[in-house]
Amino acid sequence: MTTRPYVIDEMISAKSIAARIEALSREIAQEFADTEQLVVVGLLRGSFVFIADLVRELRLPVEVDFLEVSSYGNAMESSREVRILKDLRSAIEGRDVLVVEDIVDTGHTLSHVVRLLTSRNPRKLRTIALLDKPSRREADIKADWTGFEIPDEFVVGYGIDYAQANRNLPHIGKVRFTDGG
């Protein structure tokens, strides 16, 4: 796929992300203090970096599982149709579940996933998103924990891509197009 020329301006440093994850992990550990084992569900692909850092800060017994959903493909606009590309390996009925999302934008992805997983009757289901763009919301949903609220900018890095590139940036950056279009 061809993309327009762009540069990436740093928006949230790797250090700020690490500090925020430490604080959020303490809150999550309190919320699930009585858990036998927390199933931490990462939404692929964007959350793979966030979930890796988050579970290493969580002082709880955890199992890690992944769900792959896609709504954007390589586009910058949500298709608003959420497709399940890979389901969980584990059953979650009667279990504690934390859904880990990289970014909530229109909210269609998270809202679809919460509906799907709630229908499987977990004991408790909570959600966390590293980033939230509240000004873009179309579905009525907010994650139980949010790392950072951000303005309406197209962001990349720390797991998040633009046309599959930039997932390996250690910080969050915003995409700035340089062709004036």
Ligand SMILES: O=P(O)(O)OC[C@H]1O[C@H](OP(=O)(O)OP(=O)(O)O)[C@H](O)[C@@H]1O
């Ligand atoms: O709130 P929404 O408007 O639904 O957008 C948020 C979703 O969009 C991105 O996923 P994408 O479909 O790009 O897949 P990826 O995680 O594999 O990059 C992102 O990772 C979120 O899951």
Ligand SMILES: Nc1nc2[nH]cnc2c(=O)[nH]1
């Ligand atoms: N890469 C990327 N994907 C998104 N999906 C929803 N919002 C965004 C965004 O800002 N950047």
